[in-house]
Amino acid sequence: MINQQYYKRGYIIGGAVVLIALVFVCRLFYLQVIDSSTKDKADGNALVRQTIYPSRGLIYDRNDSLIVFNQPVYDVMVIVREMRKGFDTLSFCNAMQLTRKDFEKRMQEICDRGHNRGYSPYVPQVFWSMLSKEEVAAVQEQLYHFAGVSVRKRTLRDYVYPSAAHIVGSVGEVNRQDLERDGYYTIGDYSGRDGIERQYEELLRGKKGVEVLMRDSKGRIQGSYHNGERDYPPQSGTDLQLTIDIRLQQMAEDLLQGKMGSAVAIEPKTGEVLAMVSVPSWDPHSLVGRQRSKNYSALLSDPHKPLMNRAVQAQYPPGSTFKPVQALIGLQTGAITPATLFPCSGPLSTPIKCTHNHGSPVSLEAAIEQSCNPYFWWVYRTILDQNGTKTATFHRTYDRWRDYVVSFGFAGRFDSDISNQATGSIPRAKTFSRIYGESGWRPMTIRSLSIGQGEILVTPLQLANEAACIANGGYYMTPHLVRPLPSMPAGSRHETDIDKKHFEVVQRGMARVMTNGTGRHYSIPELQMCGKTGTAENPHGKDHAIFIGFAPQDDPKIAVAVVVENAGFGATWACPVATMMMEKYLTDSVSRPDLYDRIRSAHFIQSDVQ
């Protein structure tokens, strides 16, 4: 019955089976042993690396008062896919207090991959961002009724005081340059945009954590991968302690409201900045959250430039507050001694007239006390002429004079955590030669420099540092804003080129300013204040009122510089601010409430500024 003739055809079928199986095994060997690209593809398919944001470091003032902390904010998230079936748009709009048009516009934005890259209908998308706790509390209960709607928590900066905006800076979304510069960031991250927030970004931000999650083919999260084996927790940012005294800062900001200018206070022995005020300023709360970009552009377009930190970016001629430096250089170079007398003819003096009414001739101390312009012209002239009047010699002498000035911290930036410092400027001899010709300029040509006018520009921070140099009797510590952490180098000591012995007479002169001279009306004798007023000529408008000072004379604890733009006499407007700040810092009190109110309510903002 069976035809045995074809028995062998069974083997051929069997051979075909083995052949095909061999093809399969080769293919399997290639896929599973040789080709290694599939492992990554599988991981890319299934694993989602979810970032866990660390809480940003807190910021305290020098007395451990909290200044900057983190507040929770809430984003309303939607999963578009889950919203499709029978979503009650009308009640959702009512709950969120939106019009239907707003809702549809927002949904269109979300679903548009051109604007919202990485959009997926299965993954939560931000529908409405940065609602406050209160706003969310009002709607959260109703939101649970809507399928596909959820609330996500994030943190934003919050501030205890509405002050110190320039110092602290703000936090905002990273831009393209940040993304290219630092691989730490991804789109949508926040980083410090200016001030301390930017300067100490790497400490404050901490370290992001990662949670590896598995998702299925529809992008739905299914849980953690390998029980969190590849996760790591976020590291909170480092807390910072500022050198600022927030009460002093607040008081100075309050006093200077309605004005333009700045006030800087430094602890002379350490270089710690006690207060750094720039007005007009803004409430740091306004640059947080949803209103940030709107408020920021308003600040940007404000003609009074509130975003400019006048304490370090504004440059003024120092006026008479420069005279103590001139005196010290005179003493150091031997141009004068404490006993040297120069005549003063008051308003008739040449080439610079004196605006103050006092006797003649005057000694150094009296000249400081009375801010005698002719005296300092003679000092300056003597310094520049003492090595001879030949052009080359004069140029060398001038540059030497300039070096003395620079040793006080002028015409340069402090190597510290204070950002956006302007350098200020004092021209070199060769700069003048370029302007006037090699021998075309003489001490007469640059006479304004003798009284801190003309070609010299300084910042309020540099002025405060000048006061600190004099208070310290010959050196300054690099001004800084943050108490150094163990990992950071401590601020360094910079000697001026003036011997310590010359400072005493200048300090005495500055003490006399506050007892008998231009600052006498606003001094508080028991605090042993030393000071120097200044009135800087301003080509654009009314003079700037300037004051530098320190106290107490025996053991200076605070050095201050105040500039009030377009206010007039330094003695009238800058001096009281400075004395009240010194009093506040030294005694924690304000003994002259009437004066306080008068200064506080004064307005010097010009309305016709471009």
Add this chain to the structure above:
Amino acid sequence: MISSSSVNSRNSVWKGLDWVTVLVYIVLALFGWINIYGACFTYEQSSMFSFDNPAGKQFVWIMSALVVGMIVLLIDERIYDIFGYWLYAAIIVVLLVTPVIATGTKGSLSWIAFGSVKLQPAEFAKFVTAIAVAKYMSRYGYSVRSWRDLVVPFCLIGLPMVIIMILQKETGSALVFAAFILVFYTQGMNRKVMRYGLLAIIAVVCILKLQIIPDKWIDSVFQPHQRARIEVALGIREDPMGYGYNVAQSLIAIGSGRFVGKGFHQGTQTQLEFVPEQHTDFIFCTVGEEWGFVGSFFVVALYVFLILRIIYIAQRQRDVFSQVYAYSVACILFFHFGINIGMVLGLVPVIGIPLPFFSYGGSSFLSFSLMLFILLRMDGSRINKMR
């Protein structure tokens, strides 16, 4: 005389049973069951025996199939010879009725529901057709080398094929009947016919590839998705996220298993449903991902062993009926094995047919088991037959 021989054969069925085949069958069924559990594991843990998941249901199917298999072993094999055409007629009627009363799983026209149990008659049509073909070919004086004698078997095969393809729209199941060409070959069919058959297949491929046939004609035979799959496999169409998606994800799953696999329940591709039809037609992905090259090789080796064993069984049959049936079983299994794993490995177009004894699905498991146990019964009582 008849009754005594039947008593003898009943006594000898356990002794003559091919235990090797039974063993391989059980290993495949159990390993398949484990992998179905692996493929359908969700994060809400449920047991391998729970009805909540396909693994639990498959377990019930395996147990039922073993009981049915046991019964088949006890039934005299001669009833298949005697009632072969009646069985065939019955399955044709069922196939015709199916699209009318189909329950429409995913728009499918091939399922009938009995209460909560759903069956796919097309699966059972395979071995019933094998019985009918075997009966016809065991007629006295039949010669496969005669053209006239091929007409009836071709009709027997073609009828269910056409019904399944045209009425039930299950091209995959229908194509399985092409496996019978190999059965004719083993019985001595002219090599020329084989050659023409192969040429015809190549011609179809070329026509599709060169697209010289109007789309309307192609669409009357193939569903759009099947045509797309064939085109992707032939390289006519580049479409990684469309019809090629299954295959792309399948290759990622298998490749990511590497040499020893990610371990039971550790496959991310498998667990997270990146491969569609994971527990049915694409079950081999799970093996590849979770058991690696080692596990995949093991499964391929088991199938090769099983098919070669059945070919060996076919060769030792003493009558044409049993031999044709045995070769049919071998060829059907071969076809399923080749197409299914070939498709998962991206070597042949995606044609939705299950991996025998391995894929999830009651109809498939039960019908393959029936097919195998009928063969084992025939083989077990072969010594009673005259050479």
